[in-house]
Amino acid sequence: MAKTQTMCPRCHQPALVDMRQLFDLNTDPQAKQILLSGNYNIVHCQNCGYQGAVPSPLVYHDPDKELLLTFFPPELGLPVNEQERMIGPIINQVVNALPLEKRKAYILRPQTMLTYQSMVEKILEGDGITKEMLDEQQKRVGLIQRLLTTSPDAIADVLKNEEPLIDAAFFSILNRLVEASLMQGDQRSARALAGVQKAALEETEFGRNLKKQAEETEAAVKSLQEASKQGLTREKLMELIITASSMTQVDTLVSMARAGLDYTFFEQLSTKINSTNGDEKKRLEDLRDHLLELTKEIDRVMQEEIANARALLDKILSETDIEKATEAGLDSMSDLFVELLRQEIQSARQLNDMVRLEKLQKIAGVIQKASAPPPEVQFIELLMSLEKPEERLKAMQENAALITPELVSLLNNIITQSEQQQNQPPEALEAIKNVYREVLKFSMEQNLKK
Incomplete structure (x- = not known):
């Protein structure tokens, strides 16, 4: 991306921006993710601190889906002939980067998008995501935003009135928002979103079922781990499956130990069935039928x-x-x-x-x-592997360029996430806290020297 000088919208002083106008999957596999994220053409004004996007012509190209889209921001207020003059060279870059055998007719007919939103929708449509699906997602995002501004004693009523929107998509969006907040170091938003999530799990039917399934899945995983400590046999696996308290636990056990459900396993299960009678025999026969169907489906997917x-x-x-x-x-x-x-x-x-x-x-x-993990993560892993404070200090001195506010924020986020994990060993949590304190102290000392 080329550095381009522009004017700050707030103080009108000159400012530099990494300007990007072409998003071509032919030359950059990450181009679509960058465009959809909106994290481009951002101006950072050194004078007043303003941060925001700079309007600019955009060209998007996906050769596999034969998509060539153009968008010209209306706020630039340029006539059509001037727009074409600016867009033309960008499209030429697309054509020149394509091998001759891949230059198809769609290249000659770029589709003009009147709004940025219509461009995003067109791109997502190529991935099978329709406008209706986007609208449904937006309803759930709007509900989450509404819940964040609702008083705690009124959240249950809002959830009850909007219960049809509380589904897997709702919780998926919530989880992504929590993760994004933690990654950005916004612990306040993360806690607020976690509160909404907790209320949705407790106050809605879908949430209660989801919570119950999660608990049953966790119980099944623990039982399998305990059985594996002494060596998992077909007999132990069969006993776990037969005594499982729900089909959720059965399905979890099978998905984790599919290799154990072989011909011999089913032969032994059939022998057990033949040794029983009445309701128990019928239950085991139904269970066997379910296991056969489940393993067949797992194998098909595999x-x-x-x-x-x-x-x-x-x-x-x-x-x-x-x-x-x-x-x-x-x-x-x-x-x-x-x-x-x-x-x-x-x-x-x-x-x-x-x-x-x-x-x-x-x-x-x-x-x-x-x-490979980013350098910051590798450095944290290095610090965690060193036992003595003086060894960590030496490592920080040798890698002072990595001691940034972003690294301190990352460590803080790791601590927050670790504290939320109930099975996190106390000694591991204390170790990362020690590293955080030492890095923070080193960072402050470096700032004072500057």
């Missing part, structure tokens, strides 16, 4: 995921630019893809297929780089 991982790997390997293709597919990669990649690398080595091995290693390199 095979589908494996096929998708294989298709993605083949697609990346067929591209000329392996690294670029890998970056474009990062969001679609799962643990299964990584495991498949590992197997393919091992196979290529055994077959001495150096050409394929080189391509596969390029993919692995991009994934490793993308999955």
Whole structure:
């Protein structure tokens, strides 16, 4: 992005902004996320402290969906011919970056979006997200905002009146808002949102069911962990499943221990069924039928995921630019893809297929780089691994450039999240608090020296 001089909307003094007008997925796989986030063309005025977006022409290009969209902010007040003059060179960048074989007819017919919102809706529509779906989401966001300004004694009444909106989407939005607040260091908003979440879990039917399912899932996980300490056998797994207090617990156990439900397991279960009678026999027969259907569905989904991982790997390997293709597919990669990649690398080595091995290693390199924690997180992990305060002080002195307000805020957020986790060991929480205090002290001393 080029540095562009503009005028601060508040004090009208010159200010610099990293101006971005082209969002091309052909050259930048993250372009869509950046555009939809709105985190671009932000001016930071050094004179008055103003921070806000600068209106600018925008061009969005997605070659896979054959989308070429343009938007010109009406507040710029320029005539159509002047708009075309400004947009034209940006579109030329799109065309020039495309290989000849990928220059299709849609490039000649860019779609003009009259509003920024219509551009966002068009982009999301390409992902299968309709305007109706966006409207439904906005209703839930509006309800959350309303609940945040409602007095505590009136929240239950609001939730009761708006109960049809309290569903999985509502809680998903709430969770994302809580996470975003914690990441930004806004603990006040995080606590307020957590209060809304608690009320929704207690005061609505969907919330109470969700809470109950979460508790049953947690109980199933704990029972499986306890059984695994002594070595998990088919007999122990069968006993856990048979004595589970709900189908939620049964489904959780099966999803976590699918490998244990093999032919021998069902053979042993059938033997147990044949040794019973009456209502208990009928219950176990129904349970067996459920387990068979559930394992069949799990296997189907697994095979589908494996096929998708294989298709993605083949697609990346067929591209000329392996690294670029890998970056474009990062969001679609799962643990299964990584495991498949590992197997393919091992196979290529055994077959001495150096050409394929080189391509596969390029993919692995991009994934490793993308999955590596940011330098700040790596530095926190380093500090946590050092036992003595003098060792941590030396590490901070050697990495003084990393001791920033953002690092202090990140440590504070980690402490807040750890305190909210009931199963967090006290010694681990105290250790991160010690690191936070030492980093804060070091930061303050550095500021005083400046």
